Amino acid sequence: MLSSPIVLRMPPELQMTDDQFFEFCQINRDLNIERNKTGELLIMSPTGGTTGNRNFNIAVQLGIWAEQDGTGICFDSNSGFKLSMGDKSPDASWMKLERWNALSEEQQEKFVPICPDFVLELRSASDNLKPLQEKMEEYIREPGCQLGWLIDRKHRQVYIYRPGLPTECLENPDTVSAEPVLPGFVLNMSKVW
Numbered sequence: 508m509l510s511s512p513i514v515l516r517m518p519p520e521l522q523m524t525d526d527q528f529f530e531f532c533q534i535n536r537d538l539n540i541e542r543n544k545t546g547e548l549l550i551m552s553p554t555g556g557t558t559g560n561r562n563f564n565i566a567v568q569l570g571i572w573a574e575q576d577g578t579g580i581c582f583d584s585n586s587g588f589k590l591s592m593g594d595k596s597p598d599a600s601w602m603k604l605e606r607w608n609a610l611s612e613e614q615q616e617k618f619v620p621i622c623p624d625f626v627l628e629l630r631s632a633s634d635n636l637k638p639l640q641e642k643m644e645e646y647i648r649e650p651g652c653q654l655g656w657l658i659d660r661k662h663r664q665v666y667i668y669r670p671g672l673p674t675e676c677l678e679n680p681d682t683v684s685a686e687p688v689l690p691g692f693v694l695n696m697s698k699v700w
Contacts, residue, residue, distance in 0.1 A: 511635055512541075512549040522546045525589060529617050532587065539584075543593040558631035561660065564698035565629065566599050572692040579603045579624065579689075587618035592645040594618055597626040601689060606651065622649035625688055629699075630659045643668050654688040663700060 517523075523531060523546075532540050539551040554562065566583055573581045582600045600623035607615070614620055626646045628639055636659060643657045647668040655668035663679040677683060679700075685692040 511638065512551040515548040515550065517546055517548065519546075525618070528594060529587070539596065541587075541593060541595050544591065545593075552633075554631050555633075558629060558660075561699050562598050562629050565627065565658075565694065568694055568698065569599055569601060569627075569692065572689065573601060576689070576691065577604075580607055582619075582623065588622060589618040589620045590622050590646075590649050592649065595642070595646070597623065597646070598629045599627040601625040602651075622646065622651045624651060625654045625656075625685065626652060627656045627658065630657065630661060632661065640666065640674075644674075654685060656683065656685075656694075658699060660700060665696075 541549045584598045602623040657666040665677040667675040
């Protein structure tokens with residue numbers, strides 16, 4: 508496993524348009540590829556089994572809540588978002604229905620051109636913490652993002668990001684509440700730790 512992504516720097520004349528980058532990602536589906544605001548490609552290795560299982564458990568809990576709540580939709584780690592910070596794929600995310608429904612069908616089919624209301628990143632054993640923290644700080648500066656969680660299984664910490672507020676760090680919580688952004692959503696951490 509790579510501890511950090513492979514960064515491919517592209518000369519200006521080889522920079523891809525949004526449609527070309529989307530197609531590039533589609534024909535390289537086995538890779539997790541993001542693009543930063545300078546056009547560099549970040550290629551990350553797939554997660555291991557434990558991280559994949561924990562991420563699935565998070566997605567299941569978020570998905571069950573979203574189905575019951577009915578005010579928004581969820582996205583998995585394969586969903587791309589075109590943001591001012593580049594093209595990113597959070598491990599799990601949620602967006603209010605009215606924001607989603609305001610997008611055209613074409614915008615919904617490609618990398619979504621707005622940031623989700625809620626984004627979550629799960630640190631795998633091979634991930635360096637600092638780049639993930641920087642990524643979360645970028646998410647929370649994006650218009651529309653109301654809440655972000657960075658879950659660090661290694662240290663049993665959850666970093667909570669909210670616009671205009673200092674980052675909060677929870678030490679070994681049993682649960683984490685997404686109030687008031689996702690009313691009633693509480694993540695059971697026993698399935699994550």
